[in-house]
Amino acid sequence: MIVAETDTGLYAQQSGIHGLGVFTRFAIANGSFVIKCQGILRHKDEVVEGMRALQIGPETYLAEDPANPRLDDFINHSCAPNVGFTDGSPTLSALRDIAPGEELFWDYRTSINEPGWEVPCTCGAPACRGKIQSYCDLPDSERSRLSGIVLEYLR
Ligand SMILES: C[S@@+](CC[C@H](N)C(=O)[O-])C[C@H]1O[C@@H](n2cnc3c(N)ncnc32)[C@H](O)[C@@H]1O
Ligand SMILES: [Zn+2]
Numbered sequence: 630m631i632v633a634e635t636d637t638g639l640y641a642q643q644s645g646i647h648g649l650g651v652f653t654r655f656a657i658a659n660g661s662f663v664i665k666c667q668g669i670l671r672h673k674d675e676v677v678e679g680m681r682a683l684q685i686g687p688e689t690y691l692a693e694d695p696a697n698p699r700l701d702d703f704i705n706h707s708c709a710p711n712v713g714f715t716d717g718s719p720t721l722s723a724l725r726d727i728a729p730g731e732e733l734f735w736d737y738r739t740s741i742n743e744p745g746w747e748v749p750c751t752c753g754a755p756a757c758r759g760k761i762q763s764y765c766d767l768p769d770s771e772r773s774r775l776s777g778i779v780l781e782y783l784r
Contacts, residue, residue: 639664639733641703646752650705650732657727663712664733666701666719668692673743684740685719686782706761707734709754713778714739724778737761738771739779 644650657663666683668691675692676682681702682692693702704712704721712721712735721735734752738761746763764772764783776784 637664639700641700644705644732646705646707646732646734648705649703650734651700651703652730652732653727654729656729657723659723659726660715661723663721663723664701664704666691666721667699668702669694683719684742685780687742691719704733704735705752706737706750707752707754708736708750708757708761709752710734710736710778714780715778717779717781717784719780736775736778738764738767739775739783740764742783 638654639651640654641649641651651664668683671682671690671692673684673688673690676690680692682690683701685691693699701721711724711727711731712733713724714720714735715722715724721733727733741761742764744763744765747766748761750757750759750761764775764779767775
């Protein structure tokens, strides 16, 4: 069961994009801290299909703790994200003003760096590229566009 982080106003509910997503009850100002990603450190060989896990290093992932699911495990991807890793740490900050009731999205391409990794994207953003690819498989132009919101190990 997912516990809403009531002090921050973040909560999980059904998303129009995929499964559960994370939403904000309150307005969030551009540049504000939103959520710190947490979990269990796992080697890439321990990460299996379907596990919610954030790649934070060449061989290291921050994986969900099944005994203690957290909201950051449920944030969906968008090709037009409203939160990102602005300081390079696994902490998400607002990339623009976010209104109450909006779903939060980060760009999964700013974390995943496994050659050939790819999943279809249904984010629906006008700039949607139809697929979510690994950072290392993106063209240079896209990597430089994302440079301010990728994790430290990709900078
Ligand atoms: C960390 S989970 C996000 C939470 C997910 N909605 C859930 O309920 O478990 C990541 C998975 O959600 C799906 N997902 C997230 N964003 C997506 C998107 N824009 N398009 C398609 N699938 C997406 C993919 O299956 C991805 O592997
Ligand atoms: Zn998309």
